[in-house]
Amino acid sequence: MICEIVAVNPDAQYSGTTYTQTVCCQVENGTEISVFDSTPPIVDDAMRGNRIDAMLLARARDITISSEVSRTINPGNGTDCVYVGEVVGVASVGTSQIQALEVNVDIGTVYVEPDADFVDTVGAVESTIGELVTVDAYRTDIVDFDAA
Known part of the structure; x- marks a missing residue:
């Protein structure tokens, strides 16, 4: 998903080393979402203002088959977010190769780690x-990116 890095906020630091951080990204429709960047972080503060093509992995709290017709992103508190879109495929994502749904949310793709209830x-x-x-994500991670 194409986005611009708006802010990088360290969460866990020790002795000058950042272990986790929250990255605020503005997606193409102007919506700002906060994503989790974990150990080791892949985004740095010098990237503020840069446009990237981010691979985002939503950690689902709940997924429901939807009657919604519009694809949307609705940010919540912190790294919570609700995504509505069409499942267009399944892919292995990240270093741990999580089997994730590829969900087209109109302005790009979000990968979604399904919760156990949905799989059942x-x-x-x-x-x-x-x-x-409709994906109710308790957290969205940035797992990779390319220059946009």
Whole structure:
């Protein structure tokens, strides 16, 4: 997802080393979301103002098959966010190769780590391709990026 780095806020630091941080990103429609950047952080403060193509992994609290027709991003408190979009595929994401849903939210793709209840309900996550879903994410991580 194309976004601009607005702010980088250290969360956990020790002896001058940042272990985790929150990155505020503005996506193409102007919405600002906060994403978690964990050990080791991949974004630094010098990137403020830069546009990147970010790979975002939403950690789902809840996923429901949706009747919503508009694809949206609704930021919550901290790194909480609600995403509404169409499942367009399944991919292995991040260094731990998490099997994630690829969800098109109109302005880009968010990868979603499904919660256990959703997997129990739908069976194979591949069966959700083409479905519209609402994802209530308790946290969204930035797991990789390229220059935009």
